[in-house]
Amino acid sequence: xxxxxxxSPSLSVQEGRISILNCDYTNSMFDYFLWYKKYPAxxxxxxxxxxxxxxxxxxxxxxxxxxxxxxHLSLHIVPSQPGDSAVYFCAAQNSGGSNYKLTFGxxxxxxxxx
Amino acid sequence: GAGVSxxxxxxxxxxxxxxxxxxxxxxxxxxxxxxxQSLGQGLEFLIYFQGNSAPDKSGLPSDRFSAERTGGSVxxxxxxxxxxxxxAVYLCASSPNxxxxxAFFGQGTRLTVV
Numbered sequence: 497x498x499x500x501x502x503x504s505p506s507l508s509v510q511e512g513r514i515s516i517l518n519c520d521y522t523n524s525m526f527d528y529f530l531w532y533k534k535y536p537a538x539x540x541x542x543x544x545x546x547x548x549x550x551x552x553x554x555x556x557x558x559x560x561x562x563x564x565x566x567x568h569l570s571l572h573i574v575p576s577q578p579g580d581s582a583v584y585f586c587a588a589q590n591s592g593g594s595n596y597k598l599t600f601g602x603x604x605x606x607x608x609x610x
Numbered sequence: 611g612a613g614v615s616x617x618x619x620x621x622x623x624x625x626x627x628x629x630x631x632x633x634x635x636x637x638x639x640x641x642x643x644x645x646x647q648s649l650g651q652g653l654e655f656l657i658y659f660q661g662n663s664a665p666d667k668s669g670l671p672s673d674r675f676s677a678e679r680t681g682g683s684v685x686x687x688x689x690x691x692x693x694x695x696x697x698a699v700y701l702c703a704s705s706p707n708x709x710x711x712x713a714f715f716g717q718g719t720r721l722t723v724v
Contacts, residue, residue, distance in 0.1 A: 537717065589709065
């Protein structure tokens with residue numbers, strides 16, 4: 497039973513346009529959400545996060561939006577650059593006893609075309 | 611190096627053999643995680659170490675899997691009597707805090723059981 501779902505295995509966008517990566521979750525105990533970026537043959541690297549007390553967090557070209565009622569979050573990349581091409585993982589943590597665990601989605605492969 | 615280091619990068623082993631995977635976390639990080647990523651799947655939590663506390667082994671898929679963390683630093687993940695379904699990328703991460711936010715990942719060990 498997947499608690500974090502990234503329903504789009506892949507996404508292709510043109511350089512300079514907006515990339516929107518989506519993530520849905522089912523566990524209402526999740527209170528912290530993170531996005532990781534992964535290049536081939538490398539480990540995931542932290543990109544941006546958001547606490548459940550907020551609905552938006554922005555860092556440069558990257559913005560994460562959280563809709564708690566819909567249990568949905570999205571990562572916006574504006575403008576997209578070819579170097580952004582990677583697999584993006586959505587992850588979540590809960591406020592319960594095992595609050596150190598990260599629960600990951602399956603990832604979305606983003607390709608930014610020059 | 612300043613990052614999380616894992617060795618070997620790649621390991622091919624015969625079914626039924628034992629393997630050891632090593633992780634050198636970032637110096638001073640008290641939390642250490644092992645995750646694995648099977649083909650087409652997200653990252654799956656295996657085990658968590660925090661300081662001198664008893665590890666959370668709830669993610670280990672079978673009793674063939676075990677892990678140690680010596681002196682609060684280096685960790686070894688051991689898989690006994692490997693099976694083909696153990697083939698995956700095994701990722702280690704460390705974090706300076708108890709909630710594992712913004713955990714830093716190593717590049718992973720790609721294990722192939724033939």
